Amino acid sequence: GQQLNQSPQSMFIQEGEDVSMNCTSSSIFNTWLWYKQDPGEGPVLLIALYKAGELTSNGRLTAQFGITRKDSFLNISASIPSDVGIYFCAGPNAGGTSYGKLTFGQGTILTVHP
């Protein structure tokens, strides 16, 4: 099946630093989704990307849909302690509509030191 590889697996940063993480696939995705999971909670959608080359922002978060359709990037500027959590990339499985099927990356664990 399709696989999404996220890197880095974990990050330890100081408050105020910028963060970059990415997600790559061996196959093409037509949609890229970025989720954040707070400790003890379910994932929450941060940003959705629908077009190759698209750059979308949500507050301090910016995500890009790679031109090759095989990768996506998420950047967080000026990190704050509440950015702590696990960040997942995800995309609908191939074959037309996803029919409820999403593939998730392994996640990037972000720790922010005050």
Next chain:
Amino acid sequence: NAGVTQTPKFQVLKTGQSMTLQCAQDMNHEYMSWYRQDPGMGLRLIHYSVGAGITDQGEVPNGYNVSRSTTEDFPLRLLSAAPSQTSVYFCASSYSSPGSTDTQYFGPGTRLTVL
């Protein structure tokens, strides 16, 4: 709206026991899914449903059954629990297909331990 609710929040089972994880949504969403989350593996799809009466297998369906008799409810049944099913289980729903322009909402999760 309560969104997506899951019960129980925590459960401990013995090997061989059966149980049902409950999931309900009050947003009139057609699409519902069950995922399991294991350390370092992200979320993996167990089963999903595109509407009442319609279900299909995901990536890791073995050992689990689902049914969708109503739009609101999508229970997940463990037939004979095994230690390998120790995990955190998430239910999710969306108005239309995830990856479309509609957001998929996740429940708070059920933390299951099988001894």
